[in-house]
Amino acid sequence: MQLIKDRFDYLFRSTKGLTLVAIAMVALVTAIWGTLSGPMVEWGVRDITVNLLGLDLVQAEREGRIIMLYHTIAMTIIAIEVYFMTDMLPMKRHEQVTINATITVGYLTALIFGMLFGYFGHNFVFHGLFILGQSLVFFSGILLAAALWPWKKEYLLEADSPYAHTKKGVDLERLAFFVMVIATLLSATFGAVTGSYWGNGHETFLGEDLIRAPHKTALQKAIIGHLHIMLTLVAVALTLIVGRWMKFKGLLHRIAMPLMIVGTIIITAGALSVVWLPWAHTTIYVGSVFVMFAALLFVIFSWDKLIKEGTAHIEKPGFFQKMGALLRDPLKFGPGWQMVFMNFTVSGVGIFMAVKLDEIFRVWPHREERITLTGHWHILASLIATIILFYFADLMGLKGKARKWFGWLVIIMSDLAFASATIFSMKRLFVAESEQQALVNTLMLLMDVGLALVLIALAIFMGWRLYDLFRKDGRWSKELAAEKKTSAQSQIEEQQQRLKELQATLEETSQ
Amino acid sequence: MKPLSVFVCLTTLLLGSCAPAPSVSAITPPYVDTGIDPNSWVTIPAGSFPYGQHDHMTDVDYDYEIMVTDVTVEQYANFLNEALATGVISVGEYDVEEGETIRQEEGVGGFHPGDPFDGYKHEEEIQAGQYLYMPFTDGLRLSYEGGVFTALPSYVNHPMTLMTWFGANAYCEFQGGRLPTEIEWEKAARGTEIINGHGLPFPWGEEIHGNNANYYSSFDLFEKMFGKLGNTTPVGFYNGQTYLIGDSSYTTLDSASPYGLYDMGGNVWQWMGDDYPDQHYRYMRGGSFYSYEVDLRVWKNNSAAPTYYSPSVGFRCVQDGD
Numbered sequence: 147m148q149l150i151k152d153r154f155d156y157l158f159r160s161t162k163g164l165t166l167v168a169i170a171m172v173a174l175v176t177a178i179w180g181t182l183s184g185p186m187v188e189w190g191v192r193d194i195t196v197n198l199l200g201l202d203l204v205q206a207e208r209e210g211r212i213i214m215l216y217h218t219i220a221m222t223i224i225a226i227e228v229y230f231m232t233d234m235l236p237m238k239r240h241e242q243v244t245i246n247a248t249i250t251v252g253y254l255t256a257l258i259f260g261m262l263f264g265y266f267g268h269n270f271v272f273h274g275l276f277i278l279g280q281s282l283v284f285f286s287g288i289l290l291a292a293a294l295w296p297w298k299k300e301y302l303l304e305a306d307s308p309y310a311h312t313k314k315g316v317d318l319e320r321l322a323f324f325v326m327v328i329a330t331l332l333s334a335t336f337g338a339v340t341g342s343y344w345g346n347g348h349e350t351f352l353g354e355d356l357i358r359a360p361h362k363t364a365l366q367k368a369i370i371g372h373l374h375i376m377l378t379l380v381a382v383a384l385t386l387i388v389g390r391w392m393k394f395k396g397l398l399h400r401i402a403m404p405l406m407i408v409g410t411i412i413i414t415a416g417a418l419s420v421v422w423l424p425w426a427h428t429t430i431y432v433g434s435v436f437v438m439f440a441a442l443l444f445v446i447f448s449w450d451k452l453i454k455e456g457t458a459h460i461e462k463p464g465f466f467q468k469m470g471a472l473l474r475d476p477l478k479f480g481p482g483w484q485m486v487f488m489n490f491t492v493s494g495v496g497i498f499m500a501v502k503l504d505e506i507f508r509v510w511p512h513r514e515e516r517i518t519l520t521g522h523w524h525i526l527a528s529l530i531a532t533i534i535l536f537y538f539a540d541l542m543g544l545k546g547k548a549r550k551w552f553g554w555l556v557i558i559m560s561d562l563a564f565a566s567a568t569i570f571s572m573k574r575l576f577v578a579e580s581e582q583q584a585l586v587n588t589l590m591l592l593m594d595v596g597l598a599l600v601l602i603a604l605a606i607f608m609g610w611r612l613y614d615l616f617r618k619d620g621r622w623s624k625e626l627a628a629e630k631k632t633s634a635q636s637q638i639e640e641q642q643q644r645l646k647e648l649q650a651t652l653e654e655t656s657q
Numbered sequence: 658m659k660p661l662s663v664f665v666c667l668t669t670l671l672l673g674s675c676a677p678a679p680s681v682s683a684i685t686p687p688y689v690d691t692g693i694d695p696n697s698w699v700t701i702p703a704g705s706f707p708y709g710q711h712d713h714m715t716d717v718d719y720d721y722e723i724m725v726t727d728v729t730v731e732q733y734a735n736f737l738n739e740a741l742a743t744g745v746i747s748v749g750e751y752d753v754e755e756g757e758t759i760r761q762e763e764g765v766g767g768f769h770p771g772d773p774f775d776g777y778k779h780e781e782e783i784q785a786g787q788y789l790y791m792p793f794t795d796g797l798r799l800s801y802e803g804g805v806f807t808a809l810p811s812y813v814n815h816p817m818t819l820m821t822w823f824g825a826n827a828y829c830e831f832q833g834g835r836l837p838t839e840i841e842w843e844k845a846a847r848g849t850e851i852i853n854g855h856g857l858p859f860p861w862g863e864e865i866h867g868n869n870a871n872y873y874s875s876f877d878l879f880e881k882m883f884g885k886l887g888n889t890t891p892v893g894f895y896n897g898q899t900y901l902i903g904d905s906s907y908t909t910l911d912s913a914s915p916y917g918l919y920d921m922g923g924n925v926w927q928w929m930g931d932d933y934p935d936q937h938y939r940y941m942r943g944g945s946f947y948s949y950e951v952d953l954r955v956w957k958n959n960s961a962a963p964t965y966y967s968p969s970v971g972f973r974c975v976q977d978g979d
Binding site: 205349358503504509510 | 710711712755756757758777778779780781795796853855858859863874884933934935936938941947948950951952954958959960961962965967968969
């Protein structure tokens with residue numbers, strides 16, 4: 147019994163265990179549901195999955211199923227980010243435990259029952275539980291916002307702190323996290339209110355199918371605003387997380403954090419005001435400039451730090467020595483690189499589309515424009531996933547050759563896939579429909595191979611951790627012990643602080 | 658082995674393994690007789706039907722006739738010859754407007770009286786004037802020699818492609834008909850039946866198999882012959898017949914719509930006649946041999962400027978009932 151209890155404690159009460167479970171859940175969903183589209187259909191794998199699992203794939207409900215799938219994956223990704231935040235940001239132990247417990251029950255309920263509702267028949271009890279799960283995730287967000295409250299005395303920074311802060315000592319990084327959480331809660335509310343009309347006036351649709359409709363309803367605009375801002379906020383959260391991981395500080399930090407705060411507010415206001423304001427896109431562009439500039443400052447800082455740390459032993463390092471230092475640790479080089487790469491495959495494409503919309507993209511058939519749009523945001527979502535993997539692998543203590551192999555495999559193969567997907571989505575710029583097949587075949591192959599190798603790397607990693615769980619004194623037991631130790635220390639500090647406060651109160655009242 | 662070396666090896670292997678694929682314009686398929694008459698029409702009776710993905714019951718309060726198949730290359734060649742003789746169309750250089758650019762293309766064209774213009778965002782004005790119907794471009798399935806248009810022998814019964822919306826509209830009007838509206842087309846495609854609360858998602862039923870229609874990676878006869886992209890199939894190909902070509906045979910499922918129409922899913926997108934306010938786009942229905950199967954669902958549409966042409970876009974006509 148103790149055997150199971152220890153492992154349960156590790157998997158559901160430690161940050162590493164919780165993250166491991168969440169990534170395993172996403173991997174499981176991706177592995178199974180990934181067989182329902184793309185080349186898996188052509189190879190006949192989809193039919194096997196459908197028959198094996200008894201999936202109920204009503205043609206008219208495809209868009210709804212995809213929306214359920216996106217939501218369940220999104221809930222899990224948000225849970226992973228929350229685990230990272232509760233682990234790395236100072237907060238009370240009981241706050242961390244409550245937030246993690248709430249979001250874990252929430253995302254698992256949403257994921258399990260959401261998928262059951264979407265793919266195994268419309269049992270509305272499942273739908274109710276899916277909503278319940280999402281509500282719990284939302285509630286954990288409120289708890290997180292309360293725990294992050296940046297104006298708490300104990301979280302104020304000293305005047306000489308290298309981290310961005312106000313004159314009164316308010317930690318601007320913490321404020322940026324806080325603003326992001328509030329913006330996420332607002333944006334989730336926006337989606338929830340709109341979603342509540344489902345079956346009562348609102349009909350399921352995919353945003354990319356409506357792109358050319360000159361008149362969209364307020365419900366449709368609200369959903370389009372919601373989906374865009376949620377993905378953006380997931381990216382903002384991750385940028386802040388990797389910044390914290392890389393110990394982002396100093397002058398660039400002091401510039402970046404206000405930009406991130408202001409940018410998050412503007413971009414959220416812009417995305418949500420799409421419902422009412424015809425010029426909302428302008429607001430979004432302004433907010434994006436702030437956020438992207440903040441991210442650029444992080445990249446400059448992190449690469450500079452890697453170079454300086456890697457060449458500390460050399461008096462006057464040359465160019466190649468600096469490059470060697472920069473590329474020495476792919477897990478720490480990766481987040482910054484993927485952010486830079488994003489400019490070629492996501493931001494650059496998006497700006498090009500906006501500038502040349504009427505001249506190029508609206509001349510193409512809608513289906514071509516749709517491929518560009520879906521390619522664009524699938525790549526962004528996948529880039530976010532790879533950055534999560536870098537931090538996750540580092541958190542799980544991946545070292546030595548395994549660290550290098552995993553890191554480089556994820557960087558090179560994912561970028562190969564994303565670059566191919568970008569070219570695929572923009573292929574009409576270079577090749578006519580009737581001549582495209584050779585290019586399409588090559589690109590599809592590169593995409594499949596790139597993604598497959600990333601997934602294989604992840605599968606090996608997860609397999610290793612699964613095997614470790616069966617060992618009595620595996621890494622998991624050491625990680626659990628370390629986490630218990632940290633937790634105990636932090637609780638002692640909290641108790642000592644509380645004791646001081648109580649003694650001060652006693653002294654004050656006894657005078 | 659260093660990761661970089663592995664990457665270089667893999668990339669080389671991959672690029673080396675990419676066999677060239679033939680383009681559609683380079684393919685010459687064998688002639689296949691499907692036994693379906695492209696000159697036949699059916700009447701769609703007045704009445705309501707489940708419209709769109711969410712099955713809104715929609716009334717069409719008149720009878721109309723619709724072609725059983727897409728317009729074939731041979732039919733279009735005949736039209737061009739007749740229209741050329743009567744001066745309705747002419748051969749020459751035509752301005753083709755694409756966004757902010759205008760280019761000239763040689764081909765067949767004619768007059769279009771223009772469309773109402775609302776000046777809405779992204780809307781482009783379609784003024785009265787001469788428009789390109791069909792460019793003389795690679796992949797065209799008919800020849801023009803000595804002032805006569807002739808369908809290429811292997812393509813006579815394939816759907817006509819590479820004509821603009823203007824070219825499709827002109828054909829139907831020349832024959833005394835018009836292009837179908839989206840509502841008319843969808844009713845003809847899925848009929849009126851409702852099963853388990855939904856109208857038919859495909860013209861032939863609730864499921865799709867490779868032998869139902871010509872779509873991307875459906876492993877149809879021409880995909881087997883020419884590679885994954887394949888080609889158009891002759892109109893009415895999916896009628897339950899087994900075709901014997903050379904040493905190989907291919908069995909189709911009878912995939913007519915409830916009203917007996919063929920190719921209402923896959924093969925080529927079909928131009929619709931609707932001119933909606935606040936936009937210049939023209940819509941298409943049905944999916945094509947380039948489309949994934951989800952785009953063959955009867956409610957899915959596609960859109961493009963009326964000047965657009967493609968080897969995967971065709972059309973059929975309707976006539977108002979008596």
